[in-house]
Amino acid sequence: MGFEIMEDIRKDYVYDLIGSGKRVDGRGFREYRAISVERDVIKRAEGSALVKIGETVVLVGVKLEPGEPFSDAPNEGVIMTNAELVPMASPDFEPGPPDENSVELARVVDRGIRGSKTIDLEKLCIEEGEKVWMVFIDIHVLDNDGNLVDAAALGAIASLLNAHIPNEKYGLSGESSLPIRDTPVAVTTVEIGGNILADPNLYEENAATSKLTVISNADGTLSGMQKSGSDGLKEEEVAEMVEIGIEKAGEIRERYLVT
Amino acid sequence: MGFEIMEDIRKDYVYDLIGSGKRVDGRGFREYRAISVERDVIKRAEGSALVKIGETVVLVGVKLEPGEPFSDAPNEGVIMTNAELVPMASPDFEPGPPDENSVELARVVDRGIRGSKTIDLEKLCIEEGEKVWMVFIDIHVLDNDGNLVDAAALGAIASLLNAHIPNEKYGLSGESSLPIRDTPVAVTTVEIGGNILADPNLYEENAATSKLTVISNADGTLSGMQKSGSDGLKEEEVAEMVEIGIEKAGEIRERYLVT
């Protein structure tokens, strides 16, 4: 009970502060926390990236293994995206099979990559109808201080950009770099008391009643969107969030994904 | 606690009424509630039937897919019967994997069809030892007002009678109608205070301490039986229940299954 009261007080504090134009950590409303992206940190993986946004830490690993294609796409590789909210990362995460939050996280990241056709899946066919490359994107959340989606999505595309195809390991030959055609970037904003804030930290996420993730591509098109939270958004709020999404994605792409 | 008292009172009411020769809904002891059978309601299924017995509603869908035969019956198709007591159908049903009641429901319906050799499984062989038709009978309970077994069994045989083999979908050729050789019908009776009642509604089911389902075929033979409940039955009670079972099955078959 005491805890709940603390949480209410914290929400009110965040809310009031924002009402007076400020964020708990002093950032501007459209400003991200410090971002760092470290690639190729896991040598057992074909691609990997350790992404930090503020104190949120997400490790993404990409593994490739030969497997069977789906019968309705016999000449295409397969993407499998999975997210583990391991209990290490937060006192609120429980061990056990993926709950709705990890499922949503994985599926939103997955849709961004899939919708933008980032991976040229036809180039991942080894033998039509028999054998294709399975691309496993595993999102391992290590520390949750808010805005997991943006960190996970950034980790996923950063890992993919550096990943290689392990032909030799499986006695195969061919191109060794993954055929990546786009760089989708997720930008999440929340609405608190009529204000739109980019990159919410954990306190802000808890205080917000609605959240929108906007995934956009190098050419400014949108390839994924997900609203969540227990309150609605006005059309003009959505428009502003999309605006911010495309703008911020451009900045992040420029800084962390262009090599 | 209050609820339990209400339930006791309801049981007593049903019990007393029956003692004076009446049922809660005014039916005769051997009389069924209104039955309706609507076939081919689901176009994604190869066969389907929406069965209502009073306010009990069960939707059965039959799907056929090519699959591997069992190694001890290499030239026979395979029947898989499954029942979902989805929580929509009753405040007493919980989401989750099938409990003993759904397992029992599925297995009793399955045995009726299997015991009577209703489906000529050898005609469902596509390639001996390699490929046969798998017949999935899925029982989806939508509203439970008692006597699910009779409704489910009727839905199963009605669906099967109309089902076709989707040869084209899988690039195969052959007979398109399912080889159906019999029409097993389940008739459930309960014993309440020494009286035998056919087609118990939910109140009666709760008031009864023993229940017998009798499945019989077009030629009057029996191909399935299942007693349940926490009390025993005398031999003469069983005999009467079998009698009623065969009689009622004949009427139901005549009216809803003969085309």
Added chain:
Amino acid sequence: MGFEIMEDIRKDYVYDLIGSGKRVDGRGFREYRAISVERDVIKRAEGSALVKIGETVVLVGVKLEPGEPFSDAPNEGVIMTNAELVPMASPDFEPGPPDENSVELARVVDRGIRGSKTIDLEKLCIEEGEKVWMVFIDIHVLDNDGNLVDAAALGAIASLLNAHIPNEKYGLSGESSLPIRDTPVAVTTVEIGGNILADPNLYEENAATSKLTVISNADGTLSGMQKSGSDGLKEEEVAEMVEIGIEKAGEIRERYLVT
């Protein structure tokens, strides 16, 4: 609450008694309870043994079935060891998937057999890379009065020694006896108040804070060891336990495994 106090009192009793040089059932510190090994008790299994150590009863069954080899050992048979602590065996066992105790039991027995290379796995190859014999060792605990590991390990090796390869059942030909090359025996000791006791019964197991299982082979080498419990052991205690382990294993082997 009352139960917990009883347990404490029992622990103290066991502890005090041992302090004065005695065990609850009058045995010497290095003495085992009565052991009996009955082989070939289950005719559906290729090998089986009912082992009793005092009132602890474990039934082990060995089944062989053809299956696929692991890709990194294409010409070797596969051992699968599984233990069920069925709720029949103890008021403390719960139905459900294996918990950490059954997993540990199975894995320790498995390692003893695997580490000693007891089964010549290469002789279990039927067709390289395609088909090998899978050896299922199933440990079924029927009554738990302490020291399950020794009983299970003894049951496993006794079953293996008598097991045959069911070539005929699968239309194959070849040697019918399992290629067994060693006889690993597990000996478990506990430490209670500075004393080392072999073959703890249930009371002693509960009173002990550390336990060591030592698995040794016909030539006196060690092929498995597992410490458990919530307290540590000194190097000299371990040395004594290993000493006892090898000695007792020799006696048990001589008496129950040499034919």
Added chain:
Amino acid sequence: MKKEEIELIKDGKRLDGRGFEELRPIKIEVGVLKRADGSCYFELGDNKVIAAVYGPREMHPRHFQDAKMAVIKYRYNMAPFSVDDRKRPGPDRRSVEISKVSREALDPVIIKEYYPKTAIDVYVEVLQSDAGTRTAGINAASVALAAAGIPMKDLVSSVAVGKINGEVVLDLNAVEDNYGEGDMPVAMVARTNTITMLQMDGRFSQEEFERGLKLAATACSKIYELQRTALLERYSESIGEGEA
């Protein structure tokens, strides 16, 4: 053959004859189940779904209770025979996500504070599927909640917008969804133009997205009228029944 090359638009019409901004036929029936506190059968073209509502009722396990308000639970489930290839019973990742966003689509209109410590269970069963089942489910659930007497600020209406052969169109069917370039399910409180669900996959330009959103808003208003009418009819019927 590439998926994109299939012709989904011919002479300005879609394969099923609809115009770009045209909904599939809708059929709504209220109160179709006896046991549930509220229920609704909803057809959207070839989609057939039922929603049932139980509650407010006791929440257990208790430690999931909320001392300040009712907890909404939503379970979207597909019958095994509702799709072309039989679906294995039980929740999968897709249905877990749909259940979450659908719950959040309805959450803003339910006055949960009236019933602290209780649960309101919403169950949606998809009996036949033809793309758009989550939107059909939300429409059905919204009506079922009202029919169950759950206090609500307004109804929620839902529809998807998609992109086929480069055109932004309303309410994709399964063929269009499979061979189209994008899909965007939306739920709204039509009267206040408040967006309560918004998802997207595929690829949309910012302009296409905005146009799509407006298209969805207009369609949600139409669906809202149908939902209202169905509830009204049911209400008059029950009055009628009461008098009879």
Added chain:
Amino acid sequence: MKKEEIELIKDGKRLDGRGFEELRPIKIEVGVLKRADGSCYFELGDNKVIAAVYGPREMHPRHFQDAKMAVIKYRYNMAPFSVDDRKRPGPDRRSVEISKVSREALDPVIIKEYYPKTAIDVYVEVLQSDAGTRTAGINAASVALAAAGIPMKDLVSSVAVGKINGEVVLDLNAVEDNYGEGDMPVAMVARTNTITMLQMDGRFSQEEFERGLKLAATACSKIYELQRTALLERYSESIGEGEA
């Protein structure tokens, strides 16, 4: 080759030499386990089962308690090596159903009202199977309950009747079950002729069914005597032990 064509009867005898109305050899041992409150080992031909009873004991989780009576739980389980092809450990649909009907077979004789809020756990392990394991399990469980001191109105006895080569016969073994035309497991309170379990598969005429039921009743009376004798022996032994 068709399954039905196998000859299961030769010169009026069954393949294992039994007559039509003959039970397989039965062996009963009471009190075979230390930890359980009551236990029984039961052999029926090549079937070997053990039943153990724990209780009445605390029921948890509590919200499954019944304020008026004890709750009976029954778990039928096959050891992986009990059957020809290794069985994967854990419950399957068959064992779930058998557990239910077995519990209901015993339920009528247990005086549950004596121990409200408690659980009585019955565990049956099939160690070796040769058709008829559920009936052997019920017989064993009935004895184990009595041995555990659970108050009972009477013992329950169980046997199956089947049909092979057109004949109604008692107590099918595995070969007869596999190649026969029907199986009908029955449990009864032999002394009062009360049927507490009744299942059927295959195909029986009404007359065959009635004949089978009578056959089962006669056999249950025999089994009842064996159960009683085993308990009596055990009781005298423990008296003896007590005196020694």
Added chain:
Amino acid sequence: MKKEEIELIKDGKRLDGRGFEELRPIKIEVGVLKRADGSCYFELGDNKVIAAVYGPREMHPRHFQDAKMAVIKYRYNMAPFSVDDRKRPGPDRRSVEISKVSREALDPVIIKEYYPKTAIDVYVEVLQSDAGTRTAGINAASVALAAAGIPMKDLVSSVAVGKINGEVVLDLNAVEDNYGEGDMPVAMVARTNTITMLQMDGRFSQEEFERGLKLAATACSKIYELQRTALLERYSESIGEGEA
């Protein structure tokens, strides 16, 4: 080719250039996570693990509480990408056993009586694996517990000893583990020479075992110094931070 025939020792050196009694390089970082009460990143050669500690905190479900002391929970988990062939997420039998023995390795040094009815959760995530992850995990967990302020009698240190080409050597890497003849993970309270974990597979003579155990003890003392130093550095840093 037989596994044993691979040459793992050349000119008295191991394939990675180490001597028989040489540890792989170790790197320890304390306090790497924000949310956890204590955390530690530990590298042992190519093994990369993180340990996090939460607690003492409320234990639920309550019926697992211990009225006299805190309950230690330990979860060893491998990231799917930490091994050569992707590992399916979730616990398997190996990780269940490792979690148990690791918990028991730490149990003796934790003063659990200070916090009755609570849980102390230890989570170990293996990010990259190269044989020896359980020992790396225990080392990390021991430091993380201290960093979380859990009262401890001492630190636990852990290392494995193995046998390759007939030689007893320290701290096997993955190649040595795959092609070696035995592995023996040990955990100790280095200062008191108390063994808190001891496992073995493969085949060791009694003499080899005893030699191995001594080797492990010496190595644990070295690791203990590194653990202490890392904690000390962290402590001085936080003092420094406090002053700044």
